[in-house]
Amino acid sequence: MNARTYQVRTYGCQMNVHDSERLAGLLDDAGYTKAGDDGSGADVVVLNTCAVRENADNKLYGNLGHLASVKASRPGMQIAVGGCLAQKDRDEIVRRAPWVDVVFGTHNVGSLPVLLERARVEQEAQVEIVEALEVFPSSLPSRRESPYSAWVAISVGCNNTCTFCIVPALRGREKDRRPGDILAEVEALVADGVIEVTLLGQNVNAYGVEFGDRYAFGKLLRSVGAVEGLERVRFTSPHPRDFTDDVIAAMAETPTVMPQLHMPLQSGSDRILKAMRRSYRQRRYLDLVERVRAAMPDAAITTDIIVGFPGETDEDFEQTLHVVREARFASAFTFQYSKRPGTPAAEMADQVPPEVVRERYQRLADLVEEVAWDEARALVGSEVDVLVSDGEGRKDERTQRLSGRARDNRLVHFAVPATTTEDGAEGPQPPRPGDVVTVEVTRAAPHYLVADSAADGGRYEIRRTRAGDAYERATAADAGGGSSGVLLGMPSIGVPQEEAASVSGCAVSG
Numbered sequence: 001m002n003a004r005t006y007q008v009r010t011y012g013c014q015m016n017v018h019d020s021e022r023l024a025g026l027l028d029d030a031g032y033t034k035a036g037d038d039g040s041g042a043d044v045v046v047l048n049t050c051a052v053r054e055n056a057d058n059k060l061y062g063n064l065g066h067l068a069s070v071k072a073s074r075p076g077m078q079i080a081v082g083g084c085l086a087q088k089d090r091d092e093i094v095r096r097a098p099w100v101d102v103v104f105g106t107h108n109v110g111s112l113p114v115l116l117e118r119a120r121v122e123q124e125a126q127v128e129i130v131e132a133l134e135v136f137p138s139s140l141p142s143r144r145e146s147p148y149s150a151w152v153a154i155s156v157g158c159n160n161t162c163t164f165c166i167v168p169a170l171r172g173r174e175k176d177r178r179p180g181d182i183l184a185e186v187e188a189l190v191a192d193g194v195i196e197v198t199l200l201g202q203n204v205n206a207y208g209v210e211f212g213d214r215y216a217f218g219k220l221l222r223s224v225g226a227v228e229g230l231e232r233v234r235f236t237s238p239h240p241r242d243f244t245d246d247v248i249a250a251m252a253e254t255p256t257v258m259p260q261l262h263m264p265l266q267s268g269s270d271r272i273l274k275a276m277r278r279s280y281r282q283r284r285y286l287d288l289v290e291r292v293r294a295a296m297p298d299a300a301i302t303t304d305i306i307v308g309f310p311g312e313t314d315e316d317f318e319q320t321l322h323v324v325r326e327a328r329f330a331s332a333f334t335f336q337y338s339k340r341p342g343t344p345a346a347e348m349a350d351q352v353p354p355e356v357v358r359e360r361y362q363r364l365a366d367l368v369e370e371v372a373w374d375e376a377r378a379l380v381g382s383e384v385d386v387l388v389s390d391g392e393g394r395k396d397e398r399t400q401r402l403s404g405r406a407r408d409n410r411l412v413h414f415a416v417p418a419t420t421t422e423d424g425a426e427g428p429q430p431p432r433p434g435d436v437v438t439v440e441v442t443r444a445a446p447h448y449l450v451a452d453s454a455a456d457g458g459r460y461e462i463r464r465t466r467a468g469d470a471y472e473r474a475t476a477a478d479a480g481g482g483s484s485g486v487l488l489g490m491p492s493i494g495v496p497q498e499e500a501a502s503v504s505g506c507a508v509s510g
């Protein structure tokens, strides 16, 4: 009998993207195989949901409605719903969509194969939601998205109580993974060919709170950064309150920690930060930016901002614009506030009228773009090391551009020389995803850089890496019908699959 096939559909933040890698790994381990790229015809469809977006539930039931008709024509097909919305809505899901076979929560992703099997044998929907984490997700099998770049969860949950955020209610209090387990996972990834890791947590720099070491995150950065063969370390998302000088020192003094920081601002107004229950203030945020820049002058700083939080006045909004001008963000994920049921902010008086929110949002987006573009233009003429990615950029017909990420995480589209020269001689082979090229930036746009130096004989150097070898092996295994153990594709840094709710692990807005 052929193995049953599965498709995992992911909504929301990186934490969900990472959980989906675990879900796929668990299903692989249980003998299922991944359905073709479009997932059509999958025997098992898993929806890994997000509760952060407005109307997330309407969208879920819309998707389930569509799957009902698919299931009606495919006997034996199973549908499972997991993630934050499942944690929140539980039995409600099978009440409204009785054709769903399994509902599981954020704390028990490891139960999926058992629940699917039980639903099949008992011919009855299985709903299993637990209130506390059973097994740290990273100790479960995983089907990684990329052979060269990987997420590594260091903590889950959050002890903060930001009034707009549903995460604490759904993901629970912070659970920290032991440093030794994290290092062991990073070492295993590197042995597999990975050269870039992103440490992931809802509030990544609070790491250590569970075992009482407030300097644990800085120490972890240093020890992960020292893993032999690892070239790039990133993390997301830190909370400004917990950002201590030892972390800045660890970033600046560890060559493999990249000069990049994604630090959610949310608002520039002290009054609104207080109403959001974010315990830092504008001055503290800007001080941090200054200290990071003093230690790492080339750091690209990015952020998340919410516009139109309840009670936000024009003056409050001006304070946010002020921080954008001062902090010189390389980019910002900007969100119009909308009510999230179950959060304290949804009950607040003084909700800002939608037309005011829209107008402010546009002004903010324009300013963010202007600042980001200025910052990017300052890089024209500089050299950048680009980790070549798979499927992140468009190839340009004329220049045959490829794409990747600079050390500061900026997206770079770069030209590659022709593989045969005009007189028919063989030119350099193009880089593989996972290789690193050094090129010169020739043009800047607000959201990316163009580096066409290779097109006119300028700087163009390829460094073939172990990660490129791993990519080649994985591609060959896939082409030969073997199991590469990884799914080829971009590791979604900054751009989670499907709908990004937030760039943060701290899934705050959307």
Ligand code: SF4
Pocket (backbone or CB within 6 Å): 158, 159, 160, 161, 162, 165, 166, 167, 168, 202, 203, 239, 505, 506, 507, 508
């Ligand atoms: S916004 Fe981030 S820090 Fe605040 S409660 Fe949510 S996850 Fe925690």
